[in-house]
Amino acid sequence: MTSVTTDGHRKLLRTCPLCEAVCGLEITLDDRDRVVGVRGDREDPLSRGFLCPKGASLGRADEDPDRLRTPMIRDRATDIWRAASWEEAFDLIGERFPAVVAEYGRQSAALYLGNPNAHTIAGMLYAPVLIRALSTRNLYSASTADQMPKQVASGLMFGDPLTVAVPDLNRTDYLLMLGANPLESNGSLCTAPDFPGRLKALRKRGGRFVVVDPRRTRTAKLADEHLFIRPGSDAYLLFGIVHTLFAEGLTAVAVEASGIEEVRAAAAAFPPEAVAERTGIAAETVVRLARELAAAPTAAVYARIGTCTAEFGTLTQWLVDVINVLTGNLDRPGGAMFATAAAQGIVRTRPFRTGRWTSRVRELPEAMGEFPVATLAEEIRTPGEGQVRALITVAGNPVLSAPSGARLDAALGNLEFMVSVDHYRNETTRHADVILPPPGSLQAAHYDFALLQFAVHNYARYSRPLVPLGDRPSEPEILARLALAISGQSAEPGRDPVETVDELVIAGTLHRAGMLERRGELQGDNSTEQRIDMMLRLGPYGEWRGGSLNLRTLLDNPHGLDLGPLRPRLPEALLTASGTVELAPPELLADVDRLRAKLDETAPDVVLIGRRQLRSNNSWMHNVSALIGGSNTCTLHIHPDDMARLGLDDRAVIKSAAGSLTVPLEPTEEIMPGVVSLPHGWGHADTPQSVAREHAGVNANVLTDDSMIDIPSGNAVFNGVPVTLSPA
Numbered sequence: 001m002t003s004v005t006t007d008g009h010r011k012l013l014r015t016c017p018l019c020e021a022v023c024g025l026e027i028t029l030d031d032r033d034r035v036v037g038v039r040g041d042r043e044d045p046l047s048r049g050f051l052c053p054k055g056a057s058l059g060r061a062d063e064d065p066d067r068l069r070t071p072m073i074r075d076r077a078t079d080i081w082r083a084a085s086w087e088e089a090f091d092l093i094g095e096r097f098p099a100v101v102a103e104y105g106r107q108s109a110a111l112y113l114g115n116p117n118a119h120t121i122a123g124m125l126y127a128p129v130l131i132r133a134l135s136t137r138n139l140y141s142a143s144t145a146d147q148m149p150k151q152v153a154s155g156l157m158f159g160d161p162l163t164v165a166v167p168d169l170n171r172t173d174y175l176l177m178l179g180a181n182p183l184e185s186n187g188s189l190c191t192a193p194d195f196p197g198r199l200k201a202l203r204k205r206g207g208r209f210v211v212v213d214p215r216r217t218r219t220a221k222l223a224d225e226h227l228f229i230r231p232g233s234d235a236y237l238l239f240g241i242v243h244t245l246f247a248e249g250l251t252a253v254a255v256e257a258s259g260i261e262e263v264r265a266a267a268a269a270f271p272p273e274a275v276a277e278r279t280g281i282a283a284e285t286v287v288r289l290a291r292e293l294a295a296a297p298t299a300a301v302y303a304r305i306g307t308c309t310a311e312f313g314t315l316t317q318w319l320v321d322v323i324n325v326l327t328g329n330l331d332r333p334g335g336a337m338f339a340t341a342a343a344q345g346i347v348r349t350r351p352f353r354t355g356r357w358t359s360r361v362r363e364l365p366e367a368m369g370e371f372p373v374a375t376l377a378e379e380i381r382t383p384g385e386g387q388v389r390a391l392i393t394v395a396g397n398p399v400l401s402a403p404s405g406a407r408l409d410a411a412l413g414n415l416e417f418m419v420s421v422d423h424y425r426n427e428t429t430r431h432a433d434v435i436l437p438p439p440g441s442l443q444a445a446h447y448d449f450a451l452l453q454f455a456v457h458n459y460a461r462y463s464r465p466l467v468p469l470g471d472r473p474s475e476p477e478i479l480a481r482l483a484l485a486i487s488g489q490s491a492e493p494g495r496d497p498v499e500t501v502d503e504l505v506i507a508g509t510l511h512r513a514g515m516l517e518r519r520g521e522l523q524g525d526n527s528t529e530q531r532i533d534m535m536l537r538l539g540p541y542g543e544w545r546g547g548s549l550n551l552r553t554l555l556d557n558p559h560g561l562d563l564g565p566l567r568p569r570l571p572e573a574l575l576t577a578s579g580t581v582e583l584a585p586p587e588l589l590a591d592v593d594r595l596r597a598k599l600d601e602t603a604p605d606v607v608l609i610g611r612r613q614l615r616s617n618n619s620w621m622h623n624v625s626a627l628i629g630g631s632n633t634c635t636l637h638i639h640p641d642d643m644a645r646l647g648l649d650d651r652a653v654i655k656s657a658a659g660s661l662t663v664p665l666e667p668t669e670e671i672m673p674g675v676v677s678l679p680h681g682w683g684h685a686d687t688p689q690s691v692a693r694e695h696a697g698v699n700a701n702v703l704t705d706d707s708m709i710d711i712p713s714g715n716a717v718f719n720g721v722p723v724t725l726s727p728a
């Protein structure tokens, strides 16, 4: 949908691809397709005009002159980069990558998929082609530095790791939020544009909002109550609540659930008095929280990254939903519910499990087909059969985002061949032999296959590309050609490699659905659109499932389509062996022993946690000058009492078991004594990105330790890392 203004500018609509809030944007382009304005799309039924500073800078990010626009090839002997044609780049990959695999075997190849893949059509629909072409077990992603604990807990309880409950934010009467700061992050595993507005609305309608965080964040300031908690101790707090619910007869289970007695028995070891010291939260507060949750007409517990990237991440995520079940709030309006996404994704038929195979060096179990990113460095560095020698990264910067980043940095230097698909030469891609740059986000079509599964209101929106590709390949084409190149094949002359992929997927899907004869009905300008049309038709609102939704509907509704409030989905959504919500998976009960054993351990003097910044996006928007400065700088938050106690001035040396850094200090009373906070994603001193280099900061993950993981999920531990501080 385009409207042309008098000055020849065009206003176009699309979804913001930058964070999980999926805001609708109205973008104004001039006659040379440059972005002259970005506004929130007021007619988007979900985001209703909301926009944050990052979305407003989308044009600046796309047009950043430091972005790569042509493939780059590095000469290993001199470390000098040169621009190359796409043909030359793919030819080189086709020559070198298969040669490494031929010499060392399939497992010598690895793939790392970074966070933006969850936002792009390329990542969701075409990265799987790379996975198939590689056929290696060495698959890694940002998921094990992020939400894997939630997926493992959900997978074990509900049978499917994508069946993740979200707080019914628009209707709940009581929200207990742990380890999330949506006023900076705009929310995660809870797709809710204008999260701040939704929280204010909750309070305005008389609801209660409680935040648990070692920092008094902007989100905490908006709450009715904020509780400081010792980092890494959320599982103890939640167990204290579970204990109280049983002890006081406050349970009111309203879904088919099994394992209730096992949970009661496990919780016996965690009475509120026993967890108070470890959490820093008084026993009577724990009891009160349990009573409030039970008494509220509806309530939801929601926990995010602060609790996932912690030593007991999976247990914490499990206990969140245990409480949602015990208080009768799972799957009911106002409680914790499951979205009904419009596009049919992977159809799973068997209950989720982990550990179907294990990693070579540390024998860590796979989860969702991946190994923990915390073991990637040692898989590259440890000699032997199956040692990783060739790596592909797509939209990731693990040197800054994975634990023990400095170790990984060194390990990448040992690879025999590396390819990166990325806009930038950065801390990770500088190790590549070839960088393949995707086009700008406005040159890509957009549909949120992943994030709409976690929306707080059912909704769908499809955007066509706003700006033509010119002579550049789309990211789907880059991934499809890369898959061919690493298999030692080249594209068939006259055949579009994306179309080849799509035709196979469409035929396979329709065959399984017994609908091959309907191939001709699929509409769309290209094979990607036809594939999306198929996924919509086969989805729960789809034309082929008794509804009416298809691609045409979304094209006719460019502001997005309101598909209604969340609705109960159990028991249909369950894929567990028992057909019930399984409250006591043995894999999780096994980890409770570890939790209990650590209850009485003496806490370290000072521990490190992270934080997110409104005008930042993990590691990669620090080259957009409009977003840099102010609160968006890399400083260590520390309580003034700790500064005085440790004799610190404006800078300090901070040391952990993994490494040490010199950091500028920012004293603030909004952090607990004994806790310090450093944002991740910084550390750009050696980058060719001109703006980011001037605001380099330090890499927080030099301090985090890849030997520390959450056992059931293999997830990295970023919060609660023991550190010492001394004057610089």
Ligand SMILES: Nc1nc2c(c(=O)[nH]1)N[C@H]1C(S)=C(S)[C@@H](COP(=O)(O)OP(=O)(O)OC[C@H]3O[C@@H](n4cnc5c(=O)[nH]c(N)nc54)[C@H](O)[C@@H]3O)O[C@H]1N2
Residues within 6 Å of the ligand: 019, 020, 115, 146, 178, 179, 180, 181, 182, 184, 185, 186, 187, 188, 212, 213, 214, 215, 217, 229, 230, 231, 232, 233, 234, 304, 305, 306, 307, 310, 609, 610, 611, 612, 613, 614, 615, 616, 617, 618, 719, 720
């Ligand atoms: N502006 C901006 N938005 C982003 C991103 C960004 O970098 N910048 N990144 C995006 C990504 S990839 C994600 S995954 C999401 C994450 O979204 P959120 O989960 O909201 O992430 P944070 O804002 O880091 O909030 C985590 C909070 O956990 C607290 N915390 C730390 N340790 C603990 C602990 O042990 N217990 C408890 N209870 N709290 C703890 C921290 O103090 C922090 O306030 O944000 C996304 N949105």
Ligand SMILES: Nc1nc2c(c(=O)[nH]1)N[C@H]1C(S)=C(S)[C@@H](COP(=O)(O)OP(=O)(O)OC[C@H]3O[C@@H](n4cnc5c(=O)[nH]c(N)nc54)[C@H](O)[C@@H]3O)O[C@H]1N2
Residues within 6 Å of the ligand: 113, 114, 115, 116, 120, 142, 145, 146, 147, 305, 309, 394, 395, 396, 397, 398, 400, 401, 402, 421, 422, 423, 424, 426, 438, 475, 610, 611, 617, 618, 619, 620, 679, 680, 681, 700, 701, 704, 718
């Ligand atoms: N200490 C600490 N570490 C953390 C976290 C923390 O809270 N604390 N958070 C973790 C979390 S939640 C996450 S998600 C990870 C993120 O970890 P990563 O995904 O590894 O890192 P990002 O910084 O998101 O890097 C994204 C890369 O993708 C590129 N890019 C952007 N858009 C596109 C695109 O459309 N296509 C392609 N091909 N490339 C693109 C960018 O240039 C950038 O290089 O970091 C984790 N690391």
Ligand code: SF4
Residues within 6 Å of the ligand: 016, 017, 018, 019, 020, 021, 022, 023, 050, 051, 052, 053, 054, 055, 056, 186, 193
């Ligand atoms: S909140 Fe997220 S989706 Fe919305 S404009 Fe900002 S970056 Fe984009």
Ligand SMILES: [Mo]
Residues within 6 Å of the ligand: 115, 146
């Ligand atoms: Mo993330």
